């Protein structure tokens with residue numbers, strides 16, 4: 001697999017073309033950002049930990065019938081993925097209320113959400129990823145009815161699979177963001193699933209084990225990611 005020119009440099013990953021038009025290489029950088037890129041830093045080992053973490057989660061999802069873009073991990077910070085036609089949409093499920101939801105709706109932080117709630121956001125840093133609904137998605141042609149339905153069903157299915165996986169490791173899956181794309185007529189899970197894009201709390205102490213440690217300046221960011229990886233059984237290089 002030959003790495004060709006860069007297609008896109010995001011806030012945390014760089015995406016490269018390969019000699020196969022249907023495949024890309026994702027390079028997980030050590031860059032960390034929050035608040036739409038306002039707060040940035042370099043965290044040693046983060047790219048590597050996230051690459052292994054994401055590979056592990058994507059494999060678990062595939063084993064449970066979710067089609068993902070992940071093909072294989074090819075180096076500590078790189079994976080080969082299927083090249084998707086990404087939809088500019090973020091799908092969010094929340095099992096516990098925290099963060100922007102509490103600010104928006106004035107609800108208590110830490111409230112269990114039963115049933116969990118689902119939100120769409122437009123992927124647009126300049127506009128600070130505004131919340132959108134099914135009607136916006138249809139009116140602006142970001143996805144059609146069948147794709148909207150598929151994104152919801154898949155995001156909830158991921159919730160069942162991963163809530164159990166994390167709870168077996170003593171962790172609460174508080175909320176998470178997924179991005180989907182089109183591939184050969186199917187809706188396929190793309191981007192990443194790492195502690196950068198979800199919230200994980202220790203089940204006993206409710207200690208934060210995710211990117212909120214960076215957002216809130218709590219320190220021990222990568223250490224927390226590595227602790228989560230260890231509990232899940234993700235094998236990391238020394």
Ligand code: ADP
Pocket residue numbers: 008009010011012013014015024069081082083084085086179181190191192
């Ligand atoms: P951001 O764009 O939010 O700063 P990243 O730094 O993670 O995020 O950049 C990765 C970019 O690559 C994102 O725009 C994401 O939508 C895109 N991407 C992820 N997976 C794929 C894929 N399989 N095919 C095409 N694009 C992808």
